[in-house]
Amino acid sequence: xxxxxxxxxxxxxxxxxxxxxxxxxxxxxxxxxxxFFTLLGPSGCGKTTLLRMIAGFEDVTxxxxxxxxxxxxxxxxxxxxxxxxxxxxxxxxxxxxxENASFGLEMLGKSxxxxxxRAGEMLELVQLSQFASRKPAQLSGGQQQRVALARAxxxxxxxxxxxxxxxxxxxKLRKAMQIELKHxxxxxxxxxxxxxxxxxxALTMSDRIAVMSAGELQQLGAPxxxxxxxxNRFVADFIGETNLIEVTISExxxxxxxxxxxxxxxxxxxxxxxxxxxxxxxxxxERMVLSAGNASGIAVPARVVENIFxxxxxxxxxxxxxxxxxSVRISNSARSxxxxxxxxxxxxxxxxxxxxxxx
Amino acid sequence: xxxxxxxxxxxxxxxxxxxxxxxxxxxxxxVLLVFVAAPVAMMLVYSFxxxxxxxxxxxxxxxxxxxxxxxxxxxxxxxxxxxxxxxITIFWRSIWQAGLATxxxxxxxxxxxxxxxxxxxxxxxIWVFLITIPxxxxxxxxxxxxxxxxxxxxxxxxxxxxxxxxxxxxxxxNTNLAVQLGLFYSYLPFMVLPIYAAVERYNFTYSEAxxxxxxxxxxxxxxxxxxxxxxxxxxxCILVFVPSLGAFLAPDLLGGAKNFMIGSLxxxxxxxxxxxxxxxxxxxxxxxxxxLIALLVATSLQRRAEGPR
Ligand SMILES: Nc1ncnc2c1ncn2[C@@H]1O[C@H](COP(=O)(O)OP(=O)(O)OP(=O)(O)O)[C@@H](O)[C@H]1O
Ligand SMILES: [Mg+2]
Numbered sequence: 001x002x003x004x005x006x007x008x009x010x011x012x013x014x015x016x017x018x019x020x021x022x023x024x025x026x027x028x029x030x031x032x033x034x035x036f037f038t039l040l041g042p043s044g045c046g047k048t049t050l051l052r053m054i055a056g057f058e059d060v061t062x063x064x065x066x067x068x069x070x071x072x073x074x075x076x077x078x079x080x081x082x083x084x085x086x087x088x089x090x091x092x093x094x095x096x097x098x099e100n101a102s103f104g105l106e107m108l109g110k111s112x113x114x115x116x117x118r119a120g121e122m123l124e125l126v127q128l129s130q131f132a133s134r135k136p137a138q139l140s141g142g143q144q145q146r147v148a149l150a151r152a153x154x155x156x157x158x159x160x161x162x163x164x165x166x167x168x169x170x171x172k173l174r175k176a177m178q179i180e181l182k183h184x185x186x187x188x189x190x191x192x193x194x195x196x197x198x199x200x201x202a203l204t205m206s207d208r209i210a211v212m213s214a215g216e217l218q219q220l221g222a223p224x225x226x227x228x229x230x231x232n233r234f235v236a237d238f239i240g241e242t243n244l245i246e247v248t249i250s251e252x253x254x255x256x257x258x259x260x261x262x263x264x265x266x267x268x269x270x271x272x273x274x275x276x277x278x279x280x281x282x283x284x285x286e287r288m289v290l291s292a293g294n295a296s297g298i299a300v301p302a303r304v305v306e307n308i309f310x311x312x313x314x315x316x317x318x319x320x321x322x323x324x325x326x327s328v329r330i331s332n333s334a335r336s337x338x339x340x341x342x343x344x345x346x347x348x349x350x351x352x353x354x355x356x357x358x359x
Numbered sequence: 360x361x362x363x364x365x366x367x368x369x370x371x372x373x374x375x376x377x378x379x380x381x382x383x384x385x386x387x388x389x390v391l392l393v394f395v396a397a398p399v400a401m402m403l404v405y406s407f408x409x410x411x412x413x414x415x416x417x418x419x420x421x422x423x424x425x426x427x428x429x430x431x432x433x434x435x436x437x438x439x440x441x442x443x444x445x446x447i448t449i450f451w452r453s454i455w456q457a458g459l460a461t462x463x464x465x466x467x468x469x470x471x472x473x474x475x476x477x478x479x480x481x482x483x484x485i486w487v488f489l490i491t492i493p494x495x496x497x498x499x500x501x502x503x504x505x506x507x508x509x510x511x512x513x514x515x516x517x518x519x520x521x522x523x524x525x526x527x528x529x530x531x532x533n534t535n536l537a538v539q540l541g542l543f544y545s546y547l548p549f550m551v552l553p554i555y556a557a558v559e560r561y562n563f564t565y566s567e568a569x570x571x572x573x574x575x576x577x578x579x580x581x582x583x584x585x586x587x588x589x590x591x592x593x594x595x596c597i598l599v600f601v602p603s604l605g606a607f608l609a610p611d612l613l614g615g616a617k618n619f620m621i622g623s624l625x626x627x628x629x630x631x632x633x634x635x636x637x638x639x640x641x642x643x644x645x646x647x648x649x650x651l652i653a654l655l656v657a658t659s660l661q662r663r664a665e666g667p668r
Contacts, residue, residue, distance in 0.1 A: 057567055077570040090568040095585040103582075104572035155573065 006033040006068070006157055008191040009054060013063035016049050016215075023049045025215045026063065031159075031193060032207075033068075036317040038194045040202040041212035041236070047195045048087075050212075051161050054193065055084050068158065078107070082154035084185045085162040089144050091136040097123065097147050104155035108125050115154075122150035125184065148250060149184070159191045166201065178205055199239050203227065211235050233357050236282040243288075243326040245281040247356075252276065257356055262323035265300050269354045280357045285329040287353035290316065290337070290345045298354070299346040302326070304339045314338060377553035399647070406640035414634045424641035442596055446624070446642070450649070453620040456610070457501060457603035459551075460542035464599045465592070467543070468550030475551075476558035487555065491548055498545060502608045505541050507533060509613070509633075533615035540611030542599075558593025564642075593661045601650055 009031040023157075024046045039047045053056040054065060058079035063170040064071055072080055083104065091100050101119035106112065112253050123129050126146035136144055145165055152160055165181075166174045182205050185192045202209050203223045211218040211234075212228060219226055219235045226325040230236035237244060247259035250266070257271035259281060267281070301319040305325065313329045316339065320326060328347060330336045339345050406424050408416040426432075429447075430440040475486040493501065507514050509531040516528035531537050547616070565587065569579040585592070607622030621642065628639025 038512060057570075078573045078575060079565070082571075084568070084571045086564060088564065090562075090564040092565060092568070092583055092586075103569070103574070107569075107575075107578060151572070244589040261574060 005035075007031065007066075008033045008035070008068060009193065010066040010069075011050070011063070012052070012066070014050070014053060014057065014060050014065060015062035016053060017061045023215055024053075027212075027215075027217050028063075029210050029217060029220055031191060032264070033191055034189050036182065036192045036205060036207045038195065038196060038206035038209045039237075040196055040199060041218075044214075046130055046215045047197070051163055051179060051193065051195055055082055055161055056080050069226050081158045083160055085145075085148045085152045085160065085165045087163045087167065089148040089167070090148055091144055091151070093136055096135060097128065097139070100136065100147055101150045101154050104151065108155055109275060110165060117148070119154050122154045123147075123352035125153070125187075126150045126180075133148070133305070137268075142167050142177065144280060145169065145177065149181075153184070153188065153190070154156045154157050156188075159189060159193060162192060162194045164195050164197070166196075167198075174201075180207065195294070203239070212239065213238070216317075230355060230357070232359050233280050233282070236355065236357060240284065241327070241329075242282045242284050243322075243324075244357075245283065245324050245326065246278065247281050248278050249276055249356075259356065261300065261320060264322060265320070267298055267351075267354065269351045269356055271356055274358060274359060275285045282355040282357055283326075283349055283353055285315065285327045288296055288326075288328045288347050288349045290318075290328055290330065290339055291348055292337075292339075292343075292345060297348055297350050299348050302345060302347050304341050304343045304345060306341055307338060318345070320347070377405050394419075402640045403641050406637055406644050408637050410635045413632050414629070414636060421637065422629045424635070424637035427635075427638055428645065429642055449619055450621055450622055450645070452618070453604055453622075454649070456538050456618075456620060457490050457542065457600050457606075460546070460603045461596050461600040463539055463543045464550040465596060467515040467593070468547055468595060469554055472551045472554035473558050476555050476561075484560070487552070490493045490551055494548055498608060501544065502541055502612045505537075505609075506543060506612050508627065509537055509540070532613065533617065535614070535618055538610050538618055538620070541613040542603040542606055545598040545606065545609060546602055549602075551569040553591045553592075553594040553598065554588060557588035561587050588625075592659055593657050597654065597657050600653065605646060 007030045011027055011029050014024055014027045015022065027046075041047055049058060053060055056072070056075060056079075059169060064073055066072065066080070066081065086314075092103065093101070098116060098119055101122055102115035105115035105118055110118070120129065120132065123132055125239075126145055126149055128150065129145060131139060131143060131147075136147065139147065145168070148165070160255055162181075166177050169177060178201060181192075181194075194202075194205065203226075206223055208220065208222055209226055210220045213234050219231045221229075226235060227239055228271060230242075233244060236242050245261060247261055247262060247267070249257050249271070252271050255271055256268055258266055258268050258328050259279065260266050261281075269281070290304075300320055300323075302320045305317040305319055308315045308317070309332075312332055314332050314336075316328045316330060318326055318328065325345065326328040330338065373616040405416055407420055407422065408409040409419040409423065411417050426440075427443070429443055431443040432438050432440050435634070469640050471490070475483055475490070478486060510516070511528045511530065511532070516525070519525045520528060531540075560645055561584065567584050569583045570576075574582065605622045605625075607620065607626045610618055611623050625639050625642050625646070628634045628636060628642070
């Protein structure tokens with residue numbers, strides 16, 4: 001990107017308290033225009049709360065929210081150029097699919113004909129034209145989900161908020177809808193703020209992800225960056241699978257740290273600024289390989305405990321001598337060697353694959 | 360925010376899962392027979408009998424009661440029949456009065472019910488209880504107190520005069536307005552309670568969705584809330600309109616002779632020696648027919664509100 005991207009939604013030090021319970025503890029983040037932005041975190045971390053604050057259903061206890069540079073805290077929901085796809089869809093039960101989809105435009109003062117025409121286009125976009133005159137109760141869950149999407153897209157909002165829109169769908173439909181959503185987002189160019197607690201969904205769909213936990217922002221970045229360079233133990237553990245190995249840092253020099261694993265084996269890797277004392281090493285299972293002999297790079301001696309078949313891969317569980325249990329992913333192909341339980345092997349990985357995490 | 364992921368529809372209970380056990384229905388049928396069918400049948404029969412001058416009937420078929428209701432055949436009954444407007448007027452006035460009382464109850468009852476239903480869960484029961492407290496007192500006594508309140512030298516006028524809002528006392532007693540107020544006061548809870556029940560069941564996520572789609576508060580109420588709670592509103596209107604139509608306490612005590620309503624007309628036919636039982640029965644049958652028509656209209660509206668199933 002040559003020029004600085006425009007910021008669509010800017011959340012500045014937003015705090016949300018319910019009585020003496022603090023749901024959001026000073027969140028700051030900026031969402032770029034045309035971006036597919038995801039709020040990811042476990043249940044109860046405050047994703048819905050933040051989304052509802054942007055939509056205007058909850059007021060901001062402290063801090064401020066800006067929409068394209070304008071503070072919107074004082075605007076009621078019906079004055080914000082933002083639309084929501086609700087988790088339970090909240091389709092108006094007494095209206096037909098078409099009436100649902102044209103509701104927003106009618107409320108904006110468009111003529112009935114114009115609203116219906118545009119709503120019809122939106123239904124076409126989500127491939128539901130043939131259901132236009134049905135009532136929501138006569139649709140399947142996936143179809144209702146798409147009506148909710150069409151209804152929220154019809155008024156051409158500047159920002160679309162989606163609160164776990166796919167969580168009620170079965171896996172196959174979910175995957176199909178993920179692709180469809182991403183496609184629609186590219187086509188319409190609308191900024192999407194998407195809430196999910198499914199890390200895989202977040203990784204596949206997002207331009208950038210904000211990882212949240214217990215009302216705090218843990219890390220903000222592109223999927224790959226978050227996956228490969230988690231900033232703390234929570235992010236490393238929550239995103240994908242990882243081995244978290246407790247280590248003691250014995251020496252730091254030139255941005256490299258010498259870390260000792262329980263049993264005494266010492267590993268050298270990149271150190272973050274304030275590395276000292278005890279820390280945690282995160283290594284992804286697919287970044288490690290097993291070998292019978294001592295290969296180059298890092299090699300930690302371990303004994304095979306168990307092999308678990310998981311389709312495309314085999315997960316091998318190992319016990320590091322005097323240290324933790326770790327898992328290694330071996331591709332399930334003819335070329336891979338599988339070690340039987342009880343075999344003594346070396347776990348090899350490159351120094352770059354290990355992330356040293358201080359908290 | 361309650362509710363599952365899928366919009367639920369209230370489908371009819373399948374016959375297979377609701378087996379009808381006839382012996383269990385005997386009490387219900389017995390009650391309907393003794394307290395509904397038998398009195399109505401008796402009334403129907405009486406309306407076609409000949410009147411006895413001291414009240415009571417002679418068992419002889421006659422259409423005189425209906426004839427008297429609809430036609431005027433002169434003092435001696437020998438002139439060509441003309442339409443008799445007296446009773447039709449009374450009926451018409453009753454419908455009007457009951458309709459206005461229902462409208463008044465709706466205008467006051469809906470916001471009240473909405474207010475109660477949107478209070479925190481644990482305080483709603485208290486509000487409902489407060490609404491029903493006056494109704495522990497006998498209707499006659501309440502209506503008499505209303506008369507006392509509305510009198511020319513009553514507390515209402517005294518207060519308004521003392522505050523300087525009025526120069527002269529309002530003449531409220533013996534007016535149509537007094538009757539409407541009386542009916543409104545008599546039956547308000549019948550409006551509030553069904554609407555309250557409907558609003559309480561309403562899922563307020565729909566209101567959020569409407570606001571999200573740029574609807575003002577008013578548009579949300581009109582386009583989303585009202586259609587959803589319409590069955591409760593219709594039930595409330597029926598429950599106020601029907602008893603108002605046949606009421607005689609409020610019209611008698613607050614309306615005076617000029618504002619006679621059906622209830623009073625019928626009551627008079629069965630009171631003392633001046634009564635005319637077949638005529639009273641005929642008037643009742645006509646009232647019943649009107650009520651049934653009103654109910655049919657209301658249920659068809661309701662069915663349309665609930666949409667195709
Ligand atoms: N109205 C409320 N009053 C009090 N606490 C609330 C209220 N709404 C939410 N909370 C609390 O705020 C926290 C964050 O809730 P929120 O709904 O934002 O979680 P979430 O991240 O969306 O979780 P989920 O993935 O389960 O939907 C929770 O601990 C919740 O109990
Ligand atoms: Mg949530």
